Amino acid sequence: MSRTTTTSSWKKNIGRRLRTRGARSREGTIQRSGYGVSVEYRELLGLDRAHVWHPYGPMPGKVAPLLVTGAHGVCLEVAGAHGPATLIDGMSSWWAAIHGYRHPVLDAAAHAQIDRFAHVMFGGLTHEPAVRLAERLVELTPDPLRHVFLADSGSVSVEVAIKMCLQYQRSLGRPGKRRLMTWRGGYHGDTFHPMSVCDPEGGMHSLWQGVLPEQVFAEEPPAGFAAEPDPAYLQHLADLMERHAAELAAVIVEPVVQGAGGMRFHSPAYLKALRELCDAHDVLLVFDEIATGFGRSGELFAADHAGVCPDVMCVGKALTGGYLTLAAALCTPKVAEGISGGEVPILAHGPTFMGNPLAAAVANASLDLLTDPQLRGGTSWREDVARIESALGAGLGAARELPGVRDVRVLGAIGVVQLEREVDMAAATDAAVAAGVWLRPFRDLIYTMPPYPTTDEQLAAVCRAVCAAAQASTEAALSRS
Numbered sequence: 001m002s003r004t005t006t007t008s009s010w011k012k013n014i015g016r017r018l019r020t021r022g023a024r025s026r027e028g029t030i031q032r033s034g035y036g037v038s039v040e041y042r043e044l045l046g047l048d049r050a051h052v053w054h055p056y057g058p059m060p061g062k063v064a065p066l067l068v069t070g071a072h073g074v075c076l077e078v079a080g081a082h083g084p085a086t087l088i089d090g091m092s093s094w095w096a097a098i099h100g101y102r103h104p105v106l107d108a109a110a111h112a113q114i115d116r117f118a119h120v121m122f123g124g125l126t127h128e129p130a131v132r133l134a135e136r137l138v139e140l141t142p143d144p145l146r147h148v149f150l151a152d153s154g155s156v157s158v159e160v161a162i163k164m165c166l167q168y169q170r171s172l173g174r175p176g177k178r179r180l181m182t183w184r185g186g187y188h189g190d191t192f193h194p195m196s197v198c199d200p201e202g203g204m205h206s207l208w209q210g211v212l213p214e215q216v217f218a219e220e221p222p223a224g225f226a227a228e229p230d231p232a233y234l235q236h237l238a239d240l241m242e243r244h245a246a247e248l249a250a251v252i253v254e255p256v257v258q259g260a261g262g263m264r265f266h267s268p269a270y271l272k273a274l275r276e277l278c279d280a281h282d283v284l285l286v287f288d289e290i291a292t293g294f295g296r297s298g299e300l301f302a303a304d305h306a307g308v309c310p311d312v313m314c315v316g317k318a319l320t321g322g323y324l325t326l327a328a329a330l331c332t333p334k335v336a337e338g339i340s341g342g343e344v345p346i347l348a349h350g351p352t353f354m355g356n357p358l359a360a361a362v363a364n365a366s367l368d369l370l371t372d373p374q375l376r377g378g379t380s381w382r383e384d385v386a387r388i389e390s391a392l393g394a395g396l397g398a399a400r401e402l403p404g405v406r407d408v409r410v411l412g413a414i415g416v417v418q419l420e421r422e423v424d425m426a427a428a429t430d431a432a433v434a435a436g437v438w439l440r441p442f443r444d445l446i447y448t449m450p451p452y453p454t455t456d457e458q459l460a461a462v463c464r465a466v467c468a469a470a471q472a473s474t475e476a477a478l479s480r481s
């Protein structure tokens with residue numbers, strides 16, 4: 001891992017990754033989209049390496065990224081030293097592109113709004129796309145959530161949710177209630193307060209000691225969506241709440257699916273328990289549905305599995321179908337009235353791009369597309385997600401037999417293969433790309449959450465790619481040892 005990658009091995013790496021054996025190559029795609037295959041391709045990647053910081057990476061990067069030149073349907077077009085390739089996107093651009101790319105309904109909404117206006121400030125002004133979006137979100141989410149704060153990214157919506165909770169408690173004359181409780185294994189974003197409620201190890205809390213507020217952590221929820229709730233764990237939650245009630249403003253968790261913290265699923269019964277405990281101790285409950293929202297887990301929102309309504313809920317990622325950055329924090333009248341009736345009766349937050357009309361217009365179209373079977377060729381999102389769930393269940397079953405595989409789990413349109421050791425990123429992504437699929441593993445996890453229109457044939461290819469990536473990763477690890 002600590003081996004430094006020289007420029008020449010970096011270049012070799014690009015070549016190796018783009019030799020895309022199994023991937024279909026489409027002659028001429030690169031020229032059409034305006035990139036010269038070799039010259040511009042090399043120049044762009046050189047400039048990328050020199051100047052561009054990529055997610056969770058060092059500067060300069062160690063592994064060359066793939067250069068995307070186009071995207072349509074559920075596929076990405078990538079340029080390669082050896083010609084272009086078409087890859088099925090097994091990641092939905094990190095949970096976001098639920099309808100795939102260049103969807104005519106979403107493209108049309110973006111074009112129509114840009115011909116009206118792309119952006120105006122939200123202070124003192126309003127506009128139809130934002131008003132309609134707020135109305136839709138209130139309609140779709142659990143009932144008492146009635147007020148919507150539009151934010152410009154998931155992390156910011158979590159910041160706003162936390163600010164709402166802390167201010168609510170202050171407004172009610174309980175300034176001592178200023179800590180948050182969560183469970184280990186979570187992920188809530190990369191800005192500082194959200195980081196403080198990420199898993200302490202995954203979130204590198206030791207690096208940030210003295211900087212991050214210290215929150216209250218319960219153990220990881222026991223694994224398994226369908227598992228019976230563990231009485232000992234329920235007691236653990238109750239004990240922790242009781243011990244810290246006087247200093248807790250809110251509990252914040254990802255309901256049912258813990259995403260970037262470890263791709264773990266848990267019983268909805270724990271959410272019911274949290275709701276009861278929060279009510280008993282005057283603690284607010286926040287659900288972070290940024291990854292799970294809009295059907296991904298098999299219900300429209302993961303909270304629906306539990307029939308529980310939080311006091312505050314965050315949505316993001318798939319909100320605009322992956323077109324533009326937009327998120328929202330929704331709250332109940334109780335929270336809004338608490339804040340607005342307090343000593344400082346305003347919520348002091350207002351991003352420059354709050355309620356961006358272009359993003360809101362695309363979000364409205366994405367919600368139309370999600371909820372109107374007519375627009376989706378006759379099937380409901382629920383049927384699509386159920387179809388993906390059974391295809392992933394069938395196709396990833398083979399991974400159980402592979403050496404080095406610890407666990408295989410599927411919920412809704414999410415499939416996870418967990419290895420016994422850290423994934424060899426280069427080997428795993430090479431194998432997936434060779435199988436014609438884009439995957440981005442992390443830690444010991446090779447996972448997929450495909451766009452909803454992914455066909456059965458494409459899903460089979462995604463499953464083969466996940467299995468190939470798992471196998472290649474284990475082989476690479478064995479050949480090193």
Ligand SMILES: *Cc1c(COP(=O)(O)O)cnc(C)c1O
Pocket residue numbers: 153154155156158187188189190254259260288289290291316317327
């Ligand atoms: C991605 C994610 C976030 C952060 O959203 P950004 O838009 O990346 O800031 C927060 N919470 C959860 C559960 C997420 O999956």
